[in-house]
Amino acid sequence: MKVPPKYFLRFLRWFCCEEYLDEIEGDLTEVFIKQSETSPRKAKWNFGWSVIKYFRPEFIKSFKQHQPNRYGMYKSYFKIGWRSLLKSKGYSFINMSGLALGIACFLFLISYVRYERSYENFHSNADNIYRVTLDLYQGEEFLVTDCETYAPFGPLAKEKMPEVIDFVRLMNNDNTRVKIGEQKYLEERSYFADSSVFTVFSFKALHGTLQGALSKPHQVVITASTAKKYFGETDVVNQTIEARGGLYKITAVIEDVPANTHLKFNFLLSHVTYPKIENHYTDQSWESGNNEYTYLLMAPGTDIIAFNKKLTDLSASLKDKINEDRFSAEPIKDIHLYSNKTYEPEANGNARTVYALLLIAIFIMGLAWVNYINLSTARAIERAREVGVRKVMGSARSQLVTQFLTESIIVNVIAALMALGIVKIGLPFFCELTGQPLMDIFQHNSFWYSLVAILVVGVVFSGGYPAIVLSSFDPVSVLKGKFRSSGHGQWLRQGLVVFQFAATTILIICLGAVYLQIKHLQNYDLGMDINQTLILRAPDKDQADSIFQSKYESFKTELLRDPSIQVVSNSQSIPGSGSVAGLIEMSTTQSVFQVGKDKNGSSFNYSHYPIDADFIPAFSMELSAGRNFEAGMENQNYVIINEEASKSLGFLSPQEAVGSKITYRIWPSDHSIIIGVVKDFHQRSPKENHIPMIFRYYPGLSGYVTLKVKTNNMEKTIDYAKRNWDNLFPSSPFSYFFLNEKYNQQYKADAQFGVVMATFSVIAIVIACLGLFGLSSFTILQRTKEIGIRKVLGGSVTQIVQLLSRDFIKWVLVASILAIPLSFIIIGQWLSTYAVRIDLSAWIFIVPLVIIVLISILTVSIQTIKAANANPVNSLKTE
Amino acid sequence: MKNYQLGEFEEIVLLTVGILNNEAYSVAIKDEIESRLKRTVSMGALHTALIRLEDKGYLKSFSGESTEDRAGRPRRYFEITALGKKAMLYAKETREQLWKAIPKAVLEVSLQKLAVSSHQ
Structure with a gap:
């Protein structure tokens, strides 16, 4: 039998109003079939032409909505949405608090990133x-x-x-x-x-x-x-x-x-x-x-x-x-x-840190959305009957989707309001955490844009999937009671749980690594001792050099009378990176070389370090060869170098360097004799490699006065130093600091990053556990009868707890194991920016894994133990 | 006196429905007009006329059996209502009255002329 052209038929069915469609289609088909017996081509042609001729107002269906006022329906969506939230307060609470926490974190971090990226924007050029x-x-x-x-x-x-x-x-x-x-x-x-x-x-x-x-x-x-x-x-x-x-x-x-x-x-x-x-x-x-x-x-x-x-x-x-x-x-x-160059006007931020935090923000938001998707689809069985009845009563699928999306809108909007509250309250803490100035983040448009974006994406993503799944149920099977949660949905939920816990485990592992690394830096053997080291800024040179110098000498003598002050030294610089700790930077020269050797043979950026004879003892530095400067002797042509400089100058060993002469490209007539080689110490933070340094003897008072102190009563020592200072240098302010504090400021950014990460990791764990808690309690609810029957047939509480927990723990375990290689890569990347770094021991990975499994066992077992202990009579008698 | 609105094509359709008696459905009507009047009828025009006639109350329709020729679609049969019959009669009578009012000479001359011209 001949079949009329498909496309014209489909077109006809699309535009033609239902009242006439049957008849027109029938007529055209009849004519077509009759005609195609004689000339099939003409029949097709005629059919198409006829269809086109039918395309006129009388036959086109009305595309107007039949219900002019849909207000009532929207009202109903909200009413039903609100009721279904109230019906299961526990899940709603878990959903909303998780989302609120997630949104709040996201807003915080977005504001942080915005600020970090706003640098220099106020210049119109x-x-x-x-x-x-x-x-x-x-x-x-x-x-x-x-x-x-x-x-x-x-x-x-x-x-x-x-x-x-x-x-x-x-x-x-x-x-x-x-x-x-x-x-x-x-x-x-x-x-x-x-x-x-x-x-x-x-x-x-x-x-x-x-x-x-x-x-x-x-x-x-x-x-x-x-x-x-x-x-x-x-x-x-x-x-x-x-x-x-x-x-x-x-x-x-x-x-x-x-x-x-x-x-x-x-x-x-x-x-x-x-x-x-x-x-x-x-x-x-x-x-x-x-x-x-x-x-x-x-x-x-x-x-x-x-x-x-x-x-x-x-x-x-x-x-x-x-x-x-x-x-x-x-x-x-x-x-x-x-930019992270030498002599930056201030310690700059780090794009990596900023984007790492952005990534964490997205992670956390993802965790919260996953909770919503998991809980909503897990509750599908509960809602299935409702969907079935609605469909039977004539609800279109689009209306059901709108219904579920409305619920998602309600949840998201409430969560957003809660998040705004959290942001309002938590802002001072957050700013302190990140070290940013406290600001009114609410007045930035980007804040509101990101809030709206989060809401839209949240509703569409986290609300969209459940809405599509829930509205797709076949009413016949649902109402017959044959419906079971689909295997497909189960896989998705398990996949999402794996994602959540993998993300959380990665966060915890990285957090642990950051913590250990910072600890390691702080306890690192710097090659010197900076504890109990008091630094004074040298006084103003307001008198002739000789008078000034003798004043300093008497100041030094006075200080050394105090038994708690062990060494007093003067130097132009002190350990600690200038740009970070606000210290004077050393001047540098390139092109230093051994006398008589090729000019271009070895040339690096050498730091000049004018010191006096007490500098090396004051910081308990060690000489690997040669000797220190001697006070009161002619030291003009002598220099001390560090091991790094000895290497870069081309000496095979520190011993070989001692006694050799070096000269400088810019002062070619200046020949210096190396009298000692000091062991490498970290002038700047151990994050960086050693820099080659040349120490020259400079008795003129400059830079900083270092006091090596040994006392339990620091107040008294400072007081003593101040009294003597005021006597001798009345015109200069007495300003001091402790070197270890200043030095540790170099890790401030890292430590801050660690604290921020810790905070958000904890939040991530909380959100993930909230989700697991909700999911497990729901699954157990579904299996109440099974548990009852098992108990009646002699199952012990332990067996039942094991049975119920196994499913969840299995996936958490899979997640943690998946997380290990990923976090290995991330940590490796991060650590590679440090010259001194921790060894990646297995514990860094095992401990977080154990923690996360324990936490999840705890979360799940709250539910399972309760369910396993319940009296089976209660669960079995109701039907 | 009631005003019966009936267009030329509508009248033909109405008459054909009458001719086909109980067998009047769209394709049959089309075929009947085409064979008797030697003119092609487009399905769309026929449909429009049928719908109008039904709206005016001259025709009524009922669903018939579905057949294989029509890919399972039922036929819609048409029947002339009492009002339809009145309208047909009214149309016929008004025409006859008009016919009668025409002077015989006019008709003859023009018919002769017609005959002459057609023979040339």
Whole structure:
């Protein structure tokens, strides 16, 4: 028999109203069949043509909704949704609290990430400002990148390169003493800045004008809070402050520098002042060292890669002045998260940490959604009958989907409200945890966007799957009572439980590793002793060198009279990374080599370390060969190096180094004799590798005074030191700190990361356990009768508990084992950034595994023991 | 006097339904018109006419048996209602009245002319 063309038939069925469809279809088919006996082609053609001719208003079905007002139905969705939540309060609570916790964590972490990524955004030119840094090379071998570059570079770039609109140079002026009248302050952060700093960057003036505010020598622009500190008010234009090199006139007061910038300061001194107060320095000389943070304002749309190529070419053309060094530019927006160079103005954030936390946030959110999906589909059997009856009564599938989605909306919205409460209450704790300034995260649009996004995704994802599953039930089998939860759903639920516990186990394993690593760093043998070490900032040099020196000598003698003070030393620097702990950085030189050897043979970035004879004993450092400096002797031509330097200079052993001569590329006539080699110690944190160092004897008072103390009464010792200080250096503030505290600040970021991770891991465990608790209690409810029968037939409580727990524990175990290789990779990656790291012992993996299994056994057994102990009569008598 | 609305094609359909008596369903009506009047009838136009006639109350329909030719769809048979018959009669009478009112000469001349022209 001939069949009419399928597509036309389908089209007809689609548009034609039901009233006429049967007849029209019948007629056309009849005509078609009759015609196709004679000419099949014509029949087909006619059929199609007829169908098209039927496509006119009288026969097209009405696409209008038949129910003009659907308000009633929506009301019903909400009413039923609300009732079904109330009907099973326990599950609803588990669902909502899990979701609320998840959403709150997510919002916290999103805000954290937003803040970390908001650095420099307040500059209106932020997208076009680049920082030029200096890559130090040894031949073709890259050594290190220095954030500071040469003073003449800025003007040269502006002159030579059309895309450079303007430049600004800032010269670090750390630890400056400021005098206002009789008041003295020690300011950690200030810069000598070009006047273009206000056109390139966007700082807002409160008083005075920024136009040319730093164009003349001895001008200063201070921030509002600094002005308050000095004068008690902010309108202080035309007042003067005494800072490095004399009096400075305040030309403007600006708003405080926001916390989210890498370039923080209390005041800016005019850059033109610097050559006037430091004779060795001129703006034009490439010989004055690379000490200038240089920022370029570029024409919008400049290709940074092409520009960097041009910078490389420019560097090559300056080879006679800067040797192998190369300039390179980076966007200032990338500095906070991606830049980790030497001499950063402040310790930067770490993109990895930020994205790790983002990942944790997504994990936690996923856990909460999984709970919802698991609990809703597990309860399918309960809802199946409802679905069946609804379908029989004429409910369309789309309406059922809407019904279940509405429930999901109710749950999600309530959870979101709870989450907002949690965020409101928990914000101060969270900010303390991450070390971010407390801020009103509610006022950021991104906060609300992410909340809405979470809600939408949550409703669609976590509500969508159960809605589709629940609405798909076949009413006949459901109402006949043949319905059983599908095997497919079971697999999914088990898969999701595995996912939850795998994620949680990974978190715990990583947490353990982070904790152990930080502990390890803190207890690491640094090659020196920094406990009970009191550091004083050296006094101002306000008198002639000789008087000053003799004062220091008497200060030292006085201090050593106190039995608790064992050694007193003076040095320009002390252990601890400058950028992190706010300490003075050492100056560095490349190209140090043995006298008589090839100039390019071995050249690294050597740190110069001016010390006195007591430095090495003060830190209990050990000499692996040679001797220490001797006080009062001629030490001018002697140096001590560390083992790293001995290696990089090409000595085979420390013993060989002793007695050898070294010289410097920039001071070729200067020959130094190595008299000792000190064992490597971690000048900076053990995160980093050892750096080659050259110690020179420098008896002139500078930098820091180190007091090695042995006492139980530190207060008394400090008091004693202060009394003597005030006697001898009345014009300098007495400021001190404990070295171990300062040194440990270098791990602050890691420790903070650990604490944040710990907090969120705990939350993740709680959410996962909530889900497991709900799921197990529900499954047990389904098996109440089975348990009753087993007990009647003689099953013991232990057997039943085992039987019920086994299923869950099995999957948790699978999850934990899956988690091990993954976390192994993650930890390995993370640890690879440390020079000193823990060994990955099996315990790091086994302990979390045991913990997670124990926790889940505990969670499940609360339910199983209760069920197993229940009287079988109760469960069997009801039918 | 009641106004009976009846279009030309509608009238033909109505008459054909009458001719087919108890066997009037869409395809049969179509075939009947095509064979008697030698004109093609599109199913869509026929349907529209049938629906209108039913709406006006001149026809009523009932579902018949389903057959294999129609892929299991039932036929819909049509029947002339009392009102339909009145309308048919009314149409016939008004026409006859009009016929009668035409002067004989007019008809003859034009018929002769017609005959002449057709013979040429």
